[in-house]
Amino acid sequence: RKEVEQDPGPFNVPEGATVAFNCTYSNSASQSFFWYRQDCRKEPKLLMSVYSSGNEDGRFTAQLNRASQYISLLIRDSKLSDSATYLCVVSEADYKLSFGAGTTVTVRA
Amino acid sequence: DTEVTQTPKHLVMGMTNKKSLKCEQHMGHRAMYWYKQKAKKPPELMFVYSYEKLSINESVPSRFSPECPNSSLLNLHLHALQPEDSALYLCASSYGTSGAETQYFGPGTRLLVL
Numbered sequence: 001r002k003e004v005e006q007d008p009g010p011f012n013v014p015e016g017a018t019v020a021f022n023c024t025y026s027n028s029a030s031q032s033f034f035w036y037r038q039d040c041r042k043e044p045k046l047l048m049s050v051y052s053s054g055n056e057d058g059r060f061t062a063q064l065n066r067a068s069q070y071i072s073l074l075i076r077d078s079k080l081s082d083s084a085t086y087l088c089v090v091s092e093a094d095y096k097l098s099f100g101a102g103t104t105v106t107v108r109a
Numbered sequence: 110d111t112e113v114t115q116t117p118k119h120l121v122m123g124m125t126n127k128k129s130l131k132c133e134q135h136m137g138h139r140a141m142y143w144y145k146q147k148a149k150k151p152p153e154l155m156f157v158y159s160y161e162k163l164s165i166n167e168s169v170p171s172r173f174s175p176e177c178p179n180s181s182l183l184n185l186h187l188h189a190l191q192p193e194d195s196a197l198y199l200c201a202s203s204y205g206t207s208g209a210e211t212q213y214f215g216p217g218t219r220l221l222v223l
Contacts, residue, residue, distance in 0.1 A: 041197075042217075043199055043216050044152065101151055
């Protein structure tokens with residue numbers, strides 16, 4: 001069983017739409033949670049950390065449900081520039097981050 | 110400034126060559142990482158350095174040899190690689206060493222082994 005699982009998509013949405021997707025993690029002892037964004041042939045870049053109380057950064061909202069062991073990301077008012085692969089990342093012990101395989105989002109004009 | 114730099118951006122090498130990848134950060138981060146990423150796959154951890162000491166080697170073949178000359182620099186020495194080692198090699202760093210902190214990635218070196 002993979003430690004972090006994501007719906008690979010792709011999610012194809014029109015500009016201005018709202019898109020949301022989840023990831024699940026298997027280790028109940030995981031401490032920290034992140035969403036990274038990766039553009040084609042580029043490095044992963046931190047989009048946001050995910051806190052137990054949920055957090056929002058502009059058009060992006062992240063939620064953490066520890067009981068069900070899932071994390072969600074919602075993008076409102078999608079822009080063309082939001083097209084990317086979104087990586088769900090969970091910290092384990094001993095420096096390790098576990099990466100989901102990524103969810104591909106394509107925003108069309 | 111959350112910048113990690115890597116050189117070279119691209120590298121083509123033969124299976125008998127020796128080359129090195131370089132990574133640098135000036136954020137005062139105390140942990141540095143090497144990852145390997147194949148196309149359409151997530152990054153895979155290779156090595157972790159904490160306070161300039163190797164703390165994790167994820168059973169990486171000895172043809173990959175990491176080195177941390179000081180707290181800002183991380184090298185990856187390559188020797189006798191195989192074509193299947195072709196990938197994007199990413200360096201990352203984090204301020205803390207507990208594993209729970211944000212890691213910042215460099216732009217990567219795209220390696221092709223012929």
